[in-house]
Amino acid sequence: MTHNPVIGRFAPSPTGPLHFGSLIAAVASYVDARAAGGQWHLRIDDVDQTRCQPGAAADIQATLEAFGLHWDGPVQTQDGNRSRYQAVLETLIAAGRAYPCGCTRREVAAVGREGPAGMIYPGTCRAGLPSGREARSWRFRTEPGEWVIEDRHCPAITVNVYRDIGDFILLRGDGLHAYHLAMAIDDAELGVTDVVRGGDLRAATAPQVTLQHALGLSTPRYLHLPIALDARGRKLSKTNQAPAVDPTHPAPSLLAALTFLGQAPPSSLHQASPLEILDWATANWATHQIPAVTA
Incomplete structure (x- = not known):
């Protein structure tokens, strides 16, 4: 029996710099795909041009690279589709x-x-x-x-x-x-098999699955993550002025993201490089350890 290769993706909106909540989704989707020996793609979700900030897409890409989160193939954009x-x-x-x-x-x-x-x-x-x-x-x-x-x-x-x-x-x-329309079409064009994203997007799943069926498209597997909150109990987001992660010191934020995801990175990684941290996470990825989604 042959199995289709796993294809994951990370799809940030270029409305500002990458914050910790988005980093969690990036790390989880990356490690999940790599742990299965699959591909990981990057899409810039800029379909809503009214919310996009000049330079944000390039800033997000540079930040991901600084964190060792290297994607496969060209960057997909919604504006071009x-x-x-x-x-x-x-x-x-x-x-x-x-x-x-x-x-x-x-x-x-x-x-x-x-x-x-x-x-x-x-x-x-x-x-x-x-x-x-x-x-x-x-x-x-x-x-x-x-x-x-x-x-x-x-x-x-x-x-x-x-x-x-x-x-x-x-x-x-x-x-x-x-x-919903853009998401269903773009995931199908990338051949996405696994969508790993924040639990705040669970409500978006039903319309997207409905469109996939109406258009004769494959439905990916979904894995929704717990939502990171700020000190006031609000979702970390650009709307709530969540601070950007520091691309000049990526290791602490990477370890914090893995800890948030229940992966318990060992203390020996505190002096490790981003690639060493991601290699450990890929080798030890355990979705059953991810905390429950409450939102």
Whole structure:
């Protein structure tokens, strides 16, 4: 029996420098792929140009290299894949799986209901645009039925996308393609077999899996990680002004990331180089030691 090679990826958004929370995801995805003898790719998730900061992508790449996190192949960008997103969107439109929506975010908030992944669209434009309205965005037409989504670390989740998430956005009102569409297409083009990422993105899994099935794409295995918090109990993020990791002294942050992931690096690594630390982590990677995801 032949087995497909493991292909992992790290997909940061270039909205600022790499912080400790992102480093945890980078280290876990890298070590997970390397421990299986697989590839590890880098994608810059710059589909939302309104949030990108000039120079951030180059800064992230330089930081990863300073930490010994060397990727395979060229860096993928979402900004360079917009024509592909549009072609797939047009395929969904032709198949009746996408429809135009004239609702504003405020209108949806006024009549929608809150779900596990945010506000659930009430279906106002599902049967056609109301008279006098023009299309602002395009939505994916979900169908009734339950999905059971397995996770290599977290308990499986059962979700009815039609009921619990609703018809989600594929093309935004500002003309930018939405995160779920870009993510499903990009992971498929890279041949990603394993997605290792923060537990805050668990809610994004069901829409992405739904799109994968609608487009006839393979579904990767998922492994969601616990979320690093700051002293105030907030998720470490650029929005919360999380400080950047120091690329001039990578070893302490690498060891802290592995400790956070429950891997218990020995004290003998305190004077080791980043490559020596990553070699140890790859040889000793144990997903069952990762702490539980509580978010």
